[in-house]
């Protein structure tokens with residue numbers, strides 16, 4: 199039986215008068231690879247930031263966020279002890295977030311910092327075994343020969359593969375990727391998505407990846423969660439992303455319409471949800 203890895207309930211977030219997320223809820227089981235889609239500004243990054251623990255929901259909204267079956271956020275408060283859960287999650291960002299002046303190998307080793315004794319982390323002392331594992335992670339993403347090169351000399355696609363190797367080094371059970379291919383050419387984008395898919399299929403890691411290109415969502419993910427103006431618009435198989443549904447999802451995208459206040463709970467039904 200699969201275990202729920204991620205559960206989000208009634209997640210609402212406003213910045214001042216702007217309602218960015220409204221009563222969003224879903225569950226993701228261990229081993230799933232799920233695409234998070236929606237027009238620009240629909241709230242994808244904000245949702246991921248809640249899962250990462252960088253943002254907390256509106257107070258007293260009844261919101262809950264679970265990671266690895268442990269509650270990490272409730273009613274707009276980050277819960278004590280949730281750091282351990284977050285250490286079991288890896289994050290990949292559009293901007294790669296590498297340390298440019300450090301070698302590729304050291305950037306991968308940084309994935310270990312969260313689980314090392316503090317003194318060793320502060321001194322950056324990595325064991326021989328850790329170095330071997332870092333090289334194995336680099337080999338897995340096809341970059342073994344670039345281990346000693348400075349990170350800022352790599353192409354965008356290579357940098358993103360180093361970021362994935364860092365997550366492998368961290369041994370993350372869940373991987374959150376926020377538009378990991380948005381700034382890559384098609385070939386590099388395919389390479390990055392192929393690697394994420396391999397990690398999902400071969401290692402059974404859970405992956406939630408936000409994507410602008412629906413084609414990639416269809417090709418790599420069996421399930422999609424779609425946000426539209428902060429509401430859960432669709433949650434179901436990617437085959438259910440029909441042209442009509444996508445047109446409705448992306449219609450008026452780019453127009454800066456005033457956002458509606460959070461809908462009442464009963465209205466928080468994913469339109470056309472298949473599950």
Ligand SMILES: Nc1ncnc2c1ncn2[C@@H]1O[C@H](COP(=O)(O)OP(=O)(O)OP(=O)(O)O)[C@@H](O)[C@H]1O
Nearest residue numbers: 213216218236237238239240241242243244245377
């Ligand atoms: N810290 C903040 N303060 C004020 N508004 C914010 C803040 N963070 C996000 N927003 C607003 O929330 C809305 C959703 O932003 P978010 O980045 O989550 O959307 P997105 O779906 O990830 O967009 P994109 O696909 O363009 O990255 C936007 O209107 C954005 O301006």
